[in-house]
Structures are given as structure tokens and as C-alpha cells.
Amino acid sequence: MNMKTVCTPDNLAWERDLYTAYHYTDEDGHEKTVMKYQIPFAPEIEAIFMVKHGIEPAQRRSFYANLVRCIQRQIEISEYLTARKVPSILSFSKVEQEKTEDGVICIYLETERIWPITYKVLHGTVSQITLLDIVYRLAIILRDISKEDVGVVHRGLDMNEVFINKDNRICLGGFHYAFCPALGGQPDYLPGHPVNLPKIFLHGETGNQAHDVMALAIMAWNLFSGVPFDAKLPASRLVYPEYATDPIVDALLCGMTGNVSDCNLFRRKLADSRKLLNKSEGDRVFIPVREQALKEFRIEYIDQGKADCPENTKEDTHEQN
Numbered sequence: 654m655n656m657k658t659v660c661t662p663d664n665l666a667w668e669r670d671l672y673t674a675y676h677y678t679d680e681d682g683h684e685k686t687v688m689k690y691q692i693p694f695a696p697e698i699e700a701i702f703m704v705k706h707g708i709e710p711a712q713r714r715s716f717y718a719n720l721v722r723c724i725q726r727q728i729e730i731s732e733y734l735t736a737r738k739v740p741s742i743l744s745f746s747k748v749e750q751e752k753t754e755d756g757v758i759c760i761y762l763e764t765e766r767i768w769p770i771t772y773k774v775l776h777g778t779v780s781q782i783t784l785l786d787i788v789y790r791l792a793i794i795l796r797d798i799s800k801e802d803v804g805v806v807h808r809g810l811d812m813n814e815v816f817i818n819k820d821n822r823i824c825l826g827g828f829h830y831a832f833c834p835a836l837g838g839q840p841d842y843l844p845g846h847p848v849n850l851p852k853i854f855l856h857g858e859t860g861n862q863a864h865d866v867m868a869l870a871i872m873a874w875n876l877f878s879g880v881p882f883d884a885k886l887p888a889s890r891l892v893y894p895e896y897a898t899d900p901i902v903d904a905l906l907c908g909m910t911g912n913v914s915d916c917n918l919f920r921r922k923l924a925d926s927r928k929l930l931n932k933s934e935g936d937r938v939f940i941p942v943r944e945q946a947l948k949e950f951r952i953e954y955i956d957q958g959k960a961d962c963p964e965n966t967k968e969d970t971h972e973q974n
Contacts, residue, residue: 656749656761660689667769669813670702670845671720676766684766684819685746690724692717692758706844722840723829724760729836730805730828737803741794743767743816743826767816767824771942774817775876778939781896782930787823788873789923791815792866792908794825796916799862806832806861808839808854810868811847812882832859848885851911863913870908870919877901881945896940898933900926 659677666674672690679685693699693713702708708716734742747763774783791810798805807828814827830846832839842855849871851864872882877894894902904922907915930936 656687656689656747656763657751657759659685659687660761667772671843686764686767688762688764690720690760690762692720692760702844708844716844719841720843721758723843724762726831726836726840727826727828728762730831730833731826733833733835734798734803734805739794739797739803741790741823741825742798743824765818765824767818769813770815770817770823771812775812775882775942777942779876779942780936781898781901781938781940782927782936784873784876784940785901785923785927785930787815788869789920789927790823791825791869792916792920792923794823795862795865795869796920799865804834806859807865807868808832808860809842809847809850810865810872812872830854848883853911861913862916863911866908866916866919867911870905874905874909876942877905877940879941879943881943883945896938898926898929900929 660673660675664675664677666676666686668674672688675687675689677685677687694702703710703713728745728748731742731744735744743764745762745764747761749761749763750758751761752758770787774787795807795810797803798807805828807825807830809827809830811827814825816824816826818824830839830842839859842850847868849868851860851867853860853864871886874891874894874897875882875884875886877897878892879895894905897905900922904919904926907922908919
């Protein structure tokens, strides 16, 4: 089945700035998800994206070229990790590309039926134990991808790129900026990259597992504080997370050090915190999961031949993070 044919409004599952996801069932009855990237974006989507991220017209071509590199890196890293049997990695069963007559390129990535964890679990409210389990599981995945015989550094950890499958198992994706010793230098960051990335990543350096752990600990700190996971964490002053226990705070502070020697300790402290929650009421304490406020953008379409006539101006209103 051509993946283009399944990417219909009826199959729409969710949308992101860079791609749109669709759910469908194949000829053998297997439930699948297809991520569709379109280059360039549809004109109205592109206009919003460029304004939102301050991309000048002269930067348009380089932005799309880097986006293609990032998509390719996501595919390559997924294949690399899957070949090495690293568990809990988002893998693709099919990859297709087509180019339309008007020069639009569409890239389709098929995977098992998944949902963003922000839709299925980190939504509304979440219990202390569930949130701690997610953080611990991601810490284990970061350990597995960084093992000596694998050597991958994620470099762009983002809860929007953490997925959950039909069996409620976590699958990590979003390897757009990842370093891999077998693949050479990593792509540049795209506009809208995670806001709490360690400076070593933003300076173009490879980094290591400890820097991925730091990014994870910061997102967890935000979530245990009851604020959006992608809120900018002030570097000068940390506010004690309202919904965390002292052992959880101790674990997160350990994860924020950026020291490789602390990675094992970080995971051990998370595990110990989980045991303590089991003895208390961690499954009864619920944390509000908040999202970033939406910003409204307005696009005006003007008939250039009748630009002075107000009746020839149309307005589309869009909401974006």
C-alpha cells in the first residue's frame, strides 16, 4: 500500500510543527502509524512557522536543507540502534519518498501504532509513581544507546518525541540531532529545538550520556513542579518542585550535574525513590500536567491586483505554541 493514500483527514492522529501523523490498518490487519514530512510546508503553515521562529526569507532554503538532514539522521539512527537490538527505540518498517509535479517532496515514515506520551499519559494529571516510572525508563534508554559498543548521544531529548505503543511501552524517537560514531557529524539544530538543552550541545559539541541525562532531569524537574516540561528552567535559581519528594529532588539534582560518573547514581536514586513511593501514597498523589500557552497568529491573504480594496483581504487565524 502506498503510504500517500493513507494520509487522509479521516486517518489524522496528531500534528506537530514539522510533520503530521496518521493511523491506519494495513492489508494484513496490522495497526500502523505514518509520519508525513512535507518540504516545503504548505504555504499557510510555512508563513506561520517562519514568523514564529524568526526565519528570514534568505534563510528559507538552508532551513529546509537542514530539515532534510535531520529527517535522514532520525532514520539512520533508528536503523543503527535497531540493528544493535537496543530496545525501546522508535523504528520504521517502511520509508517512502515522493516528489510532486510542483516540486513538493513528501517523506513518509511508517512505524507500529503509537501515540505521543504527552497525549496518552502526560496529559491532564499524572500520578507521582507514573511520572517517576517514565523518567526512570527514559534514563535506562539513554544508558542503552550510550553503551560502549553503541555510542549514540541523543542531543535533543524532547517529551514530544517520546511515544507509547499499544502495549503501553515507551518508544524513544526524535534522533534528529543525534551523534553516532559511525555516521559522522550531526545536523544543526532546527528552530524550535528543546529549550533546556545543555550548552555543550548548543555549542556544537558531541556531549555524552550525562548531558542527555541533564536534559531529562530538567524536564522531570519541570513536570514535578507542575509546569510545562518545555518551560525554560532559570539557571540562576531553582524553585523546589511542589509535587516531588525529597529523594526525587535529590535524584534530579544528581542528574543535572552533567557528570558521567553521576549517571549510574542518578538511576539508582530514581529506583530508590520509587521504592519509597511504593511504601507511601505515591500512586494517590496526582500532578497537574500543563502545556505552554498558545499564541495566536493571523495571516492576511491580499489580492495583489486589488490590494487597496478591503473586501479582497482574507484572514486565517491559527494557534501555535
